[in-house]
Amino acid sequence: MLRKLIKYDIKSISRVFIPMWILTPIVALMLSFSIRGMSTWTQNIISSGFMVAGNGILMMVMMLLFFGIMVGFFVMTILFTIQRFWNGLLKEEGYLMFTLPVKVWELIVSKAITATIVSCISILVGIFSSMILAVFSTDEFITSLAYAWKYMFGVVWKIDARFIVNFILCIILFIVMLVENVYHVYTAMAVGQLWQEHKILGSCLSYVGISMIVSILGNVMETIFVEISPWDWDFYINEYMDVIYLLILLFISVMQVLIYHVITERILSTKLNLE
């Protein structure tokens, strides 16, 4: 059943996101060519030492434009994550979803998985579009990129087993943190729908409230484990500290996801308030 739910969720968002995912790199490409066109055009007049300032401003406007598109793109991703949960489960469409013979956890997990997939693709498309913009707008970018690449991997990092483990851990951590953020929003909405009126305000307040609780808990934990604990942490600092640190972060995020999930599931199972 979970697979079927995900199929429907993906279907419902793909009609908005697929055009966006196709359009953004195209906009980046068009932008990069216009930047290139302008810079050659100004290059010709620069010899007179005249338009240097103008060129800089134009480049800046273009960059701001692209930056604006990227911000809009991510804001839309976030808004859509919220909207799919709010409208899909807590408004009229919820009448359909909550009368389907599926378990409540399947409804939530299906929304979370879809939102995570969409966010990941959006981020990849964002990176890809920035690369397009950079590569095509100036010739120098590729050479400087190649130089930076060589420097980073030749001098700063060594590509060995350790590096690969860390790299994979980082990616997993990134995805788990993404899921954590998605669930944070879901939990806030689940709590918010308990309000008799002003459900949206309730959701916003619970979002802030949850953030505060998490940060207080974080501080408490830190105090307990680091400052007043009798253990000598220095003893544990060894050459695998970076891996251990990533694993601890991963553990904390996974726990957060689980707690958010249980709270959301319990609220929607026992206190659903579809009026």
Add this chain to the structure above:
Amino acid sequence: MEWKLDDNRPIWMQLQEQLTRKILSGWYRAGEKLPSVRELAAEAGVNPNTMQRALAALDSEGLTVTNRTTGRSVTEDEAILEGMRASLAEGIIKQFYDSAAELGYTREHALELLKRREK
């Protein structure tokens, strides 16, 4: 033949009366198979359970017979049909006399009126 139903009286009784009339008037002939409960219910715009109850009443009167394989059909027993017809006629005549009595006519006087009309 239209179904005429009045919400103030039990629907199943009205259905029974109207089905009886349909059978006696030859709308459904002796031995003819009746439509299914669902079809009849849909035709009359009533609940199948109500139609079922009316048909069961017809069964118990012997006007219809239910066969496990072929379904429900009108009886071929002329005696039953004739008896039913007679008792319906009886009812109509009784009603006539009762109504006449309400207007103050004696039985003889009422019969006299009926005969005079026939001429």
Add this chain to the structure above:
Amino acid sequence: MDKMLIQCQDVWKRYGNKEALRGLNLQLEGGKIVGLLGPNGSGKTTLIKVLNGLLQPEQGLVLIDGETPGLYTKSLISYLPDKPYFSGWMKVNDLFELFEDFYADFDRAKAEQMCKVLQIDSNLRMKTLSKGTKEKVQLILVMSRKAKLYLLDEPIAGVDPAARDYILTTILNNYNPEGTVLISTHLISDIERVLDEVIFIQNGQVIRQELVDDIREKEGKSVDELFREVFRTIPYGGGAW
């Protein structure tokens, strides 16, 4: 005691400090068409949502076919809500696919046939359909299931008499005869002919439950008349328990 299809015992549901159900008790057996009748705000919609699991009562026991609302009861119930619940981008066909995917008792061929009769193009998106057509599509979906319990919340409110006839005939011709149909409405005269039984509900309590032909036989009046009488004699004003 044989198994009841619906059993409610002392069910309470509050919205804030407003009580929608006040210790409601109800027993209903299978295989009937039942009218859930009551004035606006009497708790009809709340009761239906409690039965299908969209609302959780604060107190009391709700059993459908012997089980509390959950996965099993949801697979038995075919629910027609009081307002359309579809996202506009979905095509009629998408909805058929969805119902086919999730409900084992959905008869797609039947649904398609009903659409064809009404000349509804199943490739159209929901948002392009008129309000009346949307309601018809929803009714088609609900009645194309061979469900054990149909919960129809105000199926004939706000439609013209011709559409009303269409809706009632569709329900009569398509419901699963072994199942029970519970129809909530305040338009009694339009519907009473198709009912086996009526439940009168007021102030969140069942005040009368009877076979309609028994009402006609005993009282010599239609359910509609009885309804007007009952709800006139009981003085209005909350807090009556």
